[in-house]
Each structure stands twice: as C-alpha cells, then as structure tokens.
Amino acid sequence: MSSSVYEDVTERLAQALVGADPGAWAELDGQIRGLVRWGGLVPAPGEWLSATPPRQPTVLELALALCDPDGRAREAALPYAAHTPALLPLVVVRCADWAEPVRDRARALLCAQLPGLAPEALASVASVVLREGRRLRGEAARELLTARLREVPEAHLAPLLTSEERELRRLAHRIAVERDLLSPARLATIAATHLDVVVQDMCASAAITAAGDTVDETVLAPLLGSRSGRVRAAGVTALRRAGRAAEAEPFLYDRSALVRACARWTLRQAGTDPLPLYRAACAAGDPTPFFAPVGLAECGDRVADAPVLWSLTGHELPRVRAGAVVGLRLLDAVRFPRLVPLLDDSSPRVVRETLKALAPWDDHLLAGTPPPAPPPVPVGVPVDAPVPQPRSWVRRVLGIARRRGADQG
The missing domain is CATH 1.25.40 (Serine Threonine Protein Phosphatase 5, Tetratricopeptide repeat)
Structure with missing residues (x-):
C-alpha cells in the first residue's frame, strides 16, 4: 500500500470514528472496496487472517478486512469485530451485505453486541442502523435495534429523544410512547415545543390518549398555546373530552384553517352552531x-x-x-x-x-369591453407570420x- 493511499484511508477511518455523520461508514466501505478492486492496496487487506498463530488485528487492519471485496474475507473478519466496539458501525453495514453468509453472521454479532452498549455508543450505532436500514436488505438491522430499544432502561432511551438525527429522534419518541415512559403533561409539552412535526403529532395524540377522560390543564394548556396549528387543533378537539367544549369558541378565529374546523366540530358536538357566532363577530x-x-x-x-x-x-x-x-x-x-x-x-x-x-x-x-385591436404588423415581417395575441x-x-x-x- 502506498503511503499516500494508506494516509488517506487512515484519515477517512479517523473521521468516521470521531465524526457524527452516520453515512461516513458506508462511504468508507465504498472507498476501500474501490482501492482493493483496482489494486490500490498492497498487500491485500485480509492477509493477517491467515497469520500463524492468529492475532488480534489493529483497528485499521480490521476495518480494511471488513470492507474487502471478497465476501469470504469479510465473513472471516466479523468475529474479530466483537473485540473492537469502535468498528460496530461497519458490522451494521455488513448486515445489509449482498452475501447471505456475511449478512447472517453480521446480524448475529449485532444482536449480541447491542445489549452491552453504553448510551453514547448506542446512539452512535443506532444512527448508522437507521441510515443503513434504507438500503436493500437493511431492514433486519433496524428490527434488531427497535427490539433492543423496547428493552433498554429509560436512562438509555432518554438521550435518544434529543438526538441530532431526525429519524432516531422519531423512533425514540415512538418507543417511549409505546412503553408509556412519558407522562401526559410531558408529552403535551414536547408536542407544543418540538420542531419536528412528526414528533408533534405523535406526542399530541399520545398525550390526549394517555390522559383519557381526565384531560386537565397540564395537558390542555401546552397544546392550546402551541405555535403549531396541528397541535392546537388536537388541543381544541380534546376540549370536548374534558367537558369544556364552550372554550373552543375563541379558536373559531384562529389563523389555522385546521384549528377553525376543529373548533366548529367541537362546538357542534356540544350543540352550538358556530355560524351565528361568526356572523356576530363580523358585525361587531x-x-x-x-x-x-x-x-x-x-x-x-x-x-x-x-x-x-x-x-x-x-x-x-x-x-x-x-x-x-x-x-x-x-x-x-x-x-x-x-x-x-x-x-x-x-x-x-x-x-x-x-x-x-x-x-x-x-x-x-371585462364585460362590455370591446376586444382590443390587433397590433400592426412590423415592416419586413411576412403577412402570414404568427402574430402574438x-x-x-x-x-x-x-x-x-x-x-x-x-x-x-
């Protein structure tokens, strides 16, 4: 391997290890495959696998073997990754490998490693899992992660709720809602303040459902005061369940069409026709x-x-x-x-x-206006030339x- 190629791969690996981009691991995989395929890496990445006696490879050697174009080398290198947690993201990449033996061994290794991860490591690996889950054959790793998140302690799941990765935040909130880890008041606050509309909708619906027939001010106040029209609409609808349908009247004049529609529905359910209220407001x-x-x-x-x-x-x-x-x-x-x-x-x-x-x-x-006269034909233009209307x-x-x-x- 030339020194320049070695330095480039080493730098890319270091960036993937310390960086926050979950896509960096798939890019590293593609780069190493290309170098090996075109003879850029000499000697071959997996030569240490046949060393006698067997030895634990360095992080760089193991990364190169896990990305080797030869499926047999990738499969043989996977057991060594159990002793190198830093390269678990590459194991995730191998979970979507085209070679079935590699996929099966990688998924078994990921399933065994997930329970022992610290919260920070779990968040890092989860981001890669969700990114690779979009690939063909990548759904299995996502299922393993989801199953693990349904079992982790609440302290391990809490950091994922504020992850910078949008898809991970959504998954963490969905799991937290399924496990009833968040109180109705907390769900209402998240719905009212979160910037992700998917999380807003999820938490607003969950807050109302969790509160049941005892929807109180701790749930209604954040929902009704939210800047999001969809969240306010959920709060207005919940007024009926709380027996406070009359309080929906001010929301007849909300800036959101959805909120206005929900306010009309809530008032009608309580026997109040909103049309006279609108007419009175417009005549005021x-x-x-x-x-x-x-x-x-x-x-x-x-x-x-x-x-x-x-x-x-x-x-x-x-x-x-x-x-x-x-x-x-x-x-x-x-x-x-x-x-x-x-x-x-x-x-x-x-x-x-x-x-x-x-x-x-x-x-x-305009009615009664005669059509304007066509513009004169310029000099030098053929008579039969199309004239703009x-x-x-x-x-x-x-x-x-x-x-x-x-x-x-």
Whole structure:
C-alpha cells in the first residue's frame, strides 16, 4: 500500500470514528472496496487472517478486512469485530451485505453486541442502523435495534429523544410512547415545543390518549398555546373530552384553517352552531377578529353572508380586509369590477389576496369591453407570420399589479 493511499484511508477511518455523520461508514466501505478492486492496496487487506498463530488485528487492519471485496474475507473478519466496539458501525453495514453468509453472521454479532452498549455508543450505532436500514436488505438491522430499544432502561432511551438525527429522534419518541415512559403533561409539552412535526403529532395524540377522560390543564394548556396549528387543533378537539367544549369558541378565529374546523366540530358536538357566532363577530365593528371573515366563508352561505364580507373589504384593519377577500373567494362571490380597486390597497397582504381572488379572470375580457385591436404588423415581417395575441384588459391590470408588488417587495 502506498503511503499516500494508506494516509488517506487512515484519515477517512479517523473521521468516521470521531465524526457524527452516520453515512461516513458506508462511504468508507465504498472507498476501500474501490482501492482493493483496482489494486490500490498492497498487500491485500485480509492477509493477517491467515497469520500463524492468529492475532488480534489493529483497528485499521480490521476495518480494511471488513470492507474487502471478497465476501469470504469479510465473513472471516466479523468475529474479530466483537473485540473492537469502535468498528460496530461497519458490522451494521455488513448486515445489509449482498452475501447471505456475511449478512447472517453480521446480524448475529449485532444482536449480541447491542445489549452491552453504553448510551453514547448506542446512539452512535443506532444512527448508522437507521441510515443503513434504507438500503436493500437493511431492514433486519433496524428490527434488531427497535427490539433492543423496547428493552433498554429509560436512562438509555432518554438521550435518544434529543438526538441530532431526525429519524432516531422519531423512533425514540415512538418507543417511549409505546412503553408509556412519558407522562401526559410531558408529552403535551414536547408536542407544543418540538420542531419536528412528526414528533408533534405523535406526542399530541399520545398525550390526549394517555390522559383519557381526565384531560386537565397540564395537558390542555401546552397544546392550546402551541405555535403549531396541528397541535392546537388536537388541543381544541380534546376540549370536548374534558367537558369544556364552550372554550373552543375563541379558536373559531384562529389563523389555522385546521384549528377553525376543529373548533366548529367541537362546538357542534356540544350543540352550538358556530355560524351565528361568526356572523356576530363580523358585525361587531372594530373588534372584528382577523380571521372571522374567513371562518364565516368556510361555513356560511353566499347569498346571506357575501354582503357582510363585501362591507369588510373597507375595514380599517388590513388583516380583516384581506380576510374578507379570502372569504369572498371561498364563497365564489368575487365580482371583478368591484374588487379591482383593492389592487391599490396600502397593504401588501390585501393586494396578494386580491390577485389570488382575481386570478380566474386572468384571461377574460371585462364585460362590455370591446376586444382590443390587433397590433400592426412590423415592416419586413411576412403577412402570414404568427402574430402574438393581445392580452386582455384584466390580464394587463393583474400584470401591472404583480410588477408593482414585486417592486415594493
């Protein structure tokens, strides 16, 4: 082996041993295979396997043998990995090996080694297992890890809940929920504060399920106060189970459509029709909730409620005006000539919603407007050459508004 190749492999191995990238081990495996296949490693990596008497290889020698292109060498090197825990990630890589004898021995070794791992080592190996589990034949190692996590002490599982690896965090939370290791209050707090939406949904549902019919403030307060709409929706739905369905009324005006829908369902289950509440909120004047017009459109009637929404397009608060435009669009009550003036609104939010509401008229002529004359044919252009069709007046208005919004942005 040339000194440069030796140094390169040694450096890559050192990076994999101390680094946090679970994919580094598969990359190391591929690099060593390529070097051996093209004669870059001399002597062959597994020569120490035939040494007399047998000896324990160095970490580098064992890593090279575990990545040897010859399946017999990989299989023969696996038993030595039991005495070198640092290379257990390479055993995980071999669990998805194409050669069945290598796979079987690697899986047996991984199954034997997992119970004795410290929490830090378990987290490191688990990240590699989940990464390699995406490969063909990699599911077996994932199953071994999942079975082990269902048995480890709580202290061993706790660090995995905050792992930097997203897939490992999700698996750890799922196992913790299955084993009832987290209280309903803790689950609600995780759901309200975690950044991963999968963990949020999982913990919110688990918190409500674990609390049963005794959902109290320690569960509801974090859920209802979460910044995530899906978590708030879970909390609003849980209000019915807690016998506090009336408290869902403020969430009729939530910024999330899912939360508003859950609030309407909760109130209806308690015998309260949300439509009169929306109509009263929209007719209240200055204290109109920002999303009351949108909620009214989601459950209202075009004939009865469109006039109210049209009146709110002149409200002093931009978010209410924008909500009224959204409501008109949802009710299919948009009237082009009447809505066009809002393209000059001082609020970019209102202009954006107006553009969205007027989009269906993008290729229509305004009623009563004669079609524009075709442009003159330039000098030197053949008479039968295709001439671009003139854009409609509506499309020109919308184009000007979009360019104006882009310039302001």
